[in-house]
Amino acid sequence: MEQLKPCPFCNGEANTYVQGYANRVKIEVGCKVCGFWFTDFAIEGSSFNMLKESEDKLIARWNRRAGNTDKS
Numbered sequence: 001m002e003q004l005k006p007c008p009f010c011n012g013e014a015n016t017y018v019q020g021y022a023n024r025v026k027i028e029v030g031c032k033v034c035g036f037w038f039t040d041f042a043i044e045g046s047s048f049n050m051l052k053e054s055e056d057k058l059i060a061r062w063n064r065r066a067g068n069t070d071k072s
């Protein structure tokens with residue numbers, strides 16, 4: 001899994017959360033300090049690989065925001 005970069009706003013520690021709901025799974029990447037979040041949803045019943053993929057995409061988005069913005 002990609003390493004999470006620190007928060008782009010406060011440089012705080014970032015974390016990922018995966019939470020199951022009735023018919024979907026919520027995936028979040030966010031800052032523990034200032035509460036800035038990216039959220040994504042996957043349909044329940046998605047394979048583990050699909051969930052992993054959603055999580056990785058979210059992490060990539062987070063890291064792009066936090067890191068060098070060669071493409072805005």
Ligand SMILES: [Zn+2]
Pocket residue numbers: 007008009010011012031032033034035036
């Ligand atoms: Zn923060």
